[in-house]
Amino acid sequence: xxxxxxxxxxxxxxxxxxxxxxxxxxxxxxxxxxxxxxxxxxxxxxxxxxxxxxxxxxxxxxxxxxxxxxxxxxxxxxxxxxxxxxxxxxxxxxxxxxxxxxxxxxxxxxxxxxxxxxxxxxxxxxxxxxxxxxxxxxxxxxxxxxxxxxxxxxxxxxxxxxxxxxxxxxxxxxxxxxxxxxxxxxxxxxxx
Ligand SMILES: [Zn+2]
Numbered sequence: 150x151x152x153x154x155x156x157x158x159x160x161x162x163x164x165x166x167x168x169x170x171x172x173x174x175x176x177x178x179x180x181x182x183x184x185x186x187x188x189x190x191x192x193x194x195x196x197x198x199x200x201x202x203x204x205x206x207x208x209x210x211x212x213x214x215x216x217x218x219x220x221x222x223x224x225x226x227x228x229x230x231x232x233x234x235x236x237x238x239x240x241x242x243x244x245x246x247x248x249x250x251x252x253x254x255x256x257x258x259x260x261x262x263x264x265x266x267x268x269x270x271x272x273x274x275x276x277x278x279x280x281x282x283x284x285x286x287x288x289x290x291x292x293x294x295x296x297x298x299x300x301x302x303x304x305x306x307x308x309x310x311x312x313x314x315x316x317x318x319x320x321x322x323x324x325x326x327x328x329x330x331x332x333x334x335x336x337x338x339x340x341x
Contacts, residue, residue, distance in 0.1 A: 152184050156191040165225045166232070167213035169193035176200070178227055180261055188258065190224045200232070208239050218249055226251055227259040234264040272319045276340045282322060286312050288338040296331050308341065309333065 150158070153175045156165070163170050172194040181188040192200065199205050211232050218229035230251060233242040251259055263271055274282040277291055287310045294303045309324035315332070322333050 152186055152189050153191075155186050156189060159186075159222060160191045163191075164193035164196055165190045165220065165222070166192055166196045166217050166228060167210065168217075169195060171195065176228075178224060178258065181258070187223050188227075190222075190228050192228075200228070203235060206235065208236050208242075211236055211242070214242070214245060218245055223251075223255050227255055230256075230259045231262065231264045272314075272316060274314050274319050274322060274335050276338050277336050278339060280340045282312065282314065282335065282338075282340060284312065284314050287341045288312055288322075288324070288333075289341055290333070290337060291339050292337055294333065294337055296326070296329070299329075301327065301329070303327075303331065303333075309338070 156175055157173075159165075162173065164173060170193065173191050174194075174197055175184070176190050176192045176197060177184050178188045178190070195210060199207065199210065214229045214233055217225055218233070220226055220229070226249070230246070230249060233246045233249070236242040237246060276282055276288060282288070287308060290303055290305055290307045290309065292305050295301075296303055303326045307326055309326060312322045312324040312333075315321035315323065320335050322335055322338070323330060324333060325331070
């Protein structure tokens with residue numbers, strides 16, 4: 150049986166988080182790469198949209214976690230834990246979290262995306278004006294920058310499209326200048 154078939158069988162073809170049945174999809178829990186039944190869940194359209202867009206979170210929808218957090222399946226427990234962490238300021242999700250138990254491996258995967266960290270502890274990239282930078286943003290350089298390890302100078306005013314963030318350092322982003330991928334310090338760029 151494929152992973153998807155196993156998920157459909159174990160969930161009776163319903164969303165493993167809310168029991169909805171609309172547009173069910175297999176969801177691989179990030180940052181997992183190799184899908185298996187312990188890191189994949191079957192979720193409906195409503196759940197998936199909110200999992201992927203924290204700004205769309207509708208706390209009431211997630212009252213369903215009251216039940217699904219007790220699932221026997223590790224992957225479901227992990228996603229329940231993440232969504233409860235995301236909503237913990239509402240109060241009731243924190244009460245549920247206090248009752249939850251994940252084993253060490255499951256907890257390590259659950260924590261991998263930082264849902265349990267406060268915003269201030271997350272690595273946030275900001276440009277020279279303090280504007281938050283996201284992957285895929287376009288920026289311009291606000292001064293001439295020497296490119297390390299080459300004789301190239303990236304000129305002030307150069308547009309850098311589709312930047313990547315350094316997830317370990319809030320001061321670094323990457324982008325292409327003259328066809329070359331370079332590391333750029335965030336305080337020398339402005340988001341466009
Ligand atoms: Zn759902």
